[in-house]
Amino acid sequence: ILVHGSLMLVLCFLLLRPSYCRGSKILVVPLDGSHWINMKIILDELHSKGHEITVMHSAKSWYIPTNSSIYTSIHIPTVGGDRSVYKKILLDVMVRRSYPTFIRSFHQQQLITNMLENAHDILAKSAAIIFEDEVLMKKIKDTKFDLMLTDPAFSLGVILGGYLKLPMVFNVRWINNGEGHQTIAPTPVSYAPVSGSELHDQMDFQERIKNMLHYLYSVYEQYFIINPAYTDLFQKHFRPGTDLVSLELSADIWLFRADFVFEFPRPTMPNMVYIGGFQCKEAQPLPDELEAFMQSSGEHGVAVMSLGTLVSALPHGITEAIAAAFAKLPQKVIWQLESEKPSTLGKNTKLVKWLPQKDLLGHPKTKVFIAHGGTNGMYEAIYHGVPVLGLPLLFDQFDNLLRLKVRGAARVVEVRSLTKDNFLEALKDILENPSYRKNIQRLSQLHRDRPMSPMDTAIFWIEYVIRNKGAAHLQSASFSLPWYSYFCLDVAVFLLAITGGIICGSVMACKALCCRKSTKKAK
CATH class of the missing domain: 3.40.50.2000 (Glycogen Phosphorylase B;)
Structure with missing residues (x-):
């Protein structure tokens, strides 16, 4: 009886005790627009769990209010744009939709490239202003945040989280210049459609050519359009070799706003957690x-x-x-x-x-x-x-x-x-x-039909990272490999060299034997 009583007391303690990560300090750097609508839903849930939330945003945000009962605001330099710009982009897209099917997606992507180039240039300058604001940086450091929660489509959160060396969780679907899988997970272009290509996972030969071209274009965008915007910032404030992609890959958990009921099946990673539809709820009575x-x-x-x-x-x-x-x-x-x-x-x-x-x-x-x-x-x-x-x-x-x-x-x-x-x-x-x-x-x-709701899944993994001060054990070793090692090109060159040496040696040996036989016959 005593044993059973002790077990019951222990069980009750485990069930009723508050999670020791509750009351943690979370720094949030969101993206405005519909992305904020997503983030706000998670923040409501985190606040209900007792976490202390601070949101960094522009004072001129479209949707993010300064005064809130669930978070404290920190204002940063204005990085938003005029919403009317999207009307112009819409008209440009409508013109390009008249182009032949194979090429119109590339022309549309060019519009996005121009927008991204300007946006990342603004973001890099905004990050530099933040780092040079000694009062603001001291305030952030002295608060001793336990976690950075950010949408990596807005690179300021990624950069600040990397600089402060905070455990980092992404609320993500889009990142830099495309869908998040393309940054963190293998992307076989034979069946994984590149974002913007308007393709599905059953591609014929011509469509695979198009998908490959979109993939190569996305690599060009990342390393020749986006990364250079941050070169001066990283040289001044980070260790050598740091770029935007390396900071993104250092994130502990990617809360991915997708579900393979909607997405096409493709390779993924251990630290990608799928929360597609987490914002959905049963309908409430209408007015x-x-x-x-x-x-x-x-x-x-x-x-x-x-x-x-x-x-x-x-x-x-x-x-x-x-x-x-x-x-x-x-x-x-x-x-x-x-x-x-x-x-x-x-x-x-x-x-x-x-x-x-x-x-x-x-x-x-x-x-x-x-x-x-x-x-x-x-x-x-x-x-x-x-x-x-x-x-x-x-x-x-x-x-x-x-x-x-x-x-x-x-x-x-x-x-x-x-x-x-x-x-x-x-x-x-x-x-x-x-x-x-x-x-x-x-x-x-x-x-x-799932064992846990997407929202509960998201909150669990956020608190998991806080409890364990990160989740480095879920990060792939591929993140630290140079590209030629990742694709085993160095191994391929070595094997080709060995094979070539063996072939050359065999040819030379055969020539030498043939020469000896010819000499003997001549004598």
Whole structure:
């Protein structure tokens, strides 16, 4: 009895004791826009666990408020840009979408290269200003943070975490110039599509050529466009040989915002933890006005349209065509639109400046989601099992929608060539063909079938790194190898030299024997 009693006391102690990493000090350097929406969800959970959070951001952030009940703000030099720049990029992308299929993705990537070159130059200058601010740096060092949590698409967090030698956790999908796998994991171009290539994992010969060219271009971007922007900064503040990639590879855990239900299967690494869809939750009740609108749709249901946070409005003619197509539907439509009311708007369409996207997608009346293809929206559509009509606009959105399209859960309409008729035809196809809903609900079932929720997984690994002061044991030895050793080119050269020596020696020996025989015959 005493033994059993002692065991029960020990068990109760283990179950009820607070985790000794709680109350840790976490420094967060997020990226603005939709990336911040993701990060904020994790910060809410960390705050509820008792952690002390400090967020470094610009005072002029688009979405990151200075005053918060869950974190303390530290302002850094302005690194954000004017959101109107994305409208110009959208127009440039629409022009390039008219190019032949093989080359248009390269032309689109060139637009992104120009943007990246400017952005990383600004980020490098901002980092230099931060390092030269002795008061700010002393404040950060004296706080003795336990962890750096950052989105590596925003390189300031990576650089600062490396400089302070803090254990580092990434909340990541995109990094530098592409999808995060390309930086940390092997990328066989025979079946792992490079971001921006608009390819899937079943490639023919021509597509593999295209994928290889995209891979080589991404290497060029990283080492000849992005890395040089930080050369002076690294020479002044870091040990020789440091570059942006080496700092990124030093991160302990990569919380990767992906799930192989959505991504194509490919090689990965031990310190990559997949948390795709962590922001998804069960739908909450809608405001009374919206709920009444949903119920008024009857058996036909509702179409929900949202184009995300970066591009507030499509070209006027496209908006008019979409509104005219909506007016022909028996379904009701809820459309998040910031521009002026289209003249072709039907009585079945409700315009809103903001909509509770997760709650609408989880509503039983929702029949289709018209979206631009942002990662958050795609995972929310998968989670709630709603088929997608995609209108890709920028960046990864073309690749994201392709992933759903090849799984039979989405259709895609090119914005450049969108008309009332082809948009309406695509809408009716999704609404009337049950295979789209069946396929996305199958993805939803697979996505939800897991031993631990993505959010719990994320929090566990963040606290794991704090408890263990890092996770170096999960990092691959390949990170420290020079490129020629990684690809065993030195071994190949050695073996070729040995083989060549043996062949040359054999040839010379044969010549010598032949010469002797010839001499004997002559005598």
